[in-house]
Amino acid sequence: MPVISVPDAFNEEELYVDLRSVFGHPLFLKCEGFNFAGSIKLKAATEMVESAEREGALTPDSVLVESSSGNLGVALSMIAASRGYHFLCVTDSRCNLTTRLMMEALGSQVHVVAAPESPGGYLAARLDYVRDLCAADDRCVWLSQYTNPANWKAHYRRTAPAIARSFPQLDVLFVGAGTTGTLMGCARYFAQWDRHVHIVAVDSAGSVSFGGPPGRRMIPGLGMSVRPPLLDDSFVDEAVRVEEAETVRACHRMARRGFVFGGSTGTVVSGAMDWLARHETHGLTAVAIAPDLGERYLDTVYQTNWVRGLYGDDVLDSEGSTPTESR
Incomplete structure (x- = not known):
């Protein structure tokens, strides 16, 4: 049991x-959906957070920031709630309402990029917003699922x-x-x-x-x-x-x-x-x-x-x- x-x-x-x-x-x-995050993204989220903790990038005052279309955002929301971190998910209008509500229920903040503002579409707009956040607040820790080797290592x-x-x-x-x-x-x-x-x-x-x-x-x-x-x-x-x-x-x-x-x-x-x-x-x-x-x-x-x-x-x-x- x-x-x-x-x-x-x-x-x-x-x-x-x-x-x-x-x-x-x-x-x-x-x-891969039978876990408390509801998707395979739990593995990548756990690996990336634990890697950042081992490297000393995460402290009790840190604010986790990530761009996500949904599932990774839920997984990070769950881990942040469990470990006492603040988490801000940057998503876009294609993110399912249920997913956004799930992240908010877990205590996360969700920012929705309403429209693409660059040739790279919604993703580029989300990444631009994340970069601006990190530049404005040194408490922000961007795990960057798109470039983080812990993603594939999981x-x-x-x-x-x-x-x-x-x-x-x-x-x-x-x-x-x-x-x-x-x-x-x-x-x-x-x-x-x-x-x-x-x-x-x-x-x-x-x-x-x-x-x-x-x-x-x-x-x-x-x-x-x-x-x-x-x-x-x-x-x-x-x-x-x-x-x-x-x-x-x-x-x-x-x-x-x-x-x-x-x-x-x-x-x-x-x-x-x-x-x-x-x-x-x-x-x-x-x-x-x-x-x-x-x-x-x-x-x-x-x-x-x-x-x-x-x-x-x-x-x-x-x-x-x-x-x-x-x-």
Whole structure:
């Protein structure tokens, strides 16, 4: 019986969903949302905070500051509340209302950048605001998830070894690409493994992480409007891009079977299913990482009017394939 005294002491690592019965292709989905932060971002948040503490950057008077589209903000809010730090999350209007309310419930301050003010879109506007805060107040400590090596090290040390223990015959791993912390940590780990694992990065259409023109992205989590500083292409075998309408379809298809996952998970699953449909899967062991659950997306991805207003009246009418674009 687990008994804990701090919320980050619990994280379910061994839960997988077999999606073959839902989509018809063999895929094990590693569920990362069963912790008190509700997403895989708890690992990166914990690693970055503990690294800053070891380096002496954090003191009782420090104010943690971070740019986040949502999930990392919740994870840092939880850790800050547990350890007695002040935390300010800089987000933008795409952040789900439920996520913002969660951060505020944990005692954090949330600043919403209302509109992009630079060529880099919302992300650049958020980063500019964070830099101005840090320049104006020397109590501010910016963990910088986009450049902090502790981000990918969290997954090198925890996520990838957990997958390796459960699937010693792993052939292909699908990982969503946002800051690319999860992607780089897992890819670096399996690059040193005793058998080749095909690493497939799953990105949102409109993201520039793997090239291509920028475009509108309304579902927070994956994708970047600038190239991720942590990304090293040499560790990635392939990248696929998923249209947001297909993200929505994948989420709703899983929900019809009782599995309510978040938008990032819908993107990863959609990209994985397209890849599997184009390859021989007999005897193949494939795993995908589900970053989050779906409760925080009830007013967006799972809200009919929101979905149809953005993606059209027929977006929820199809149970067909989930096409993506390969790199």
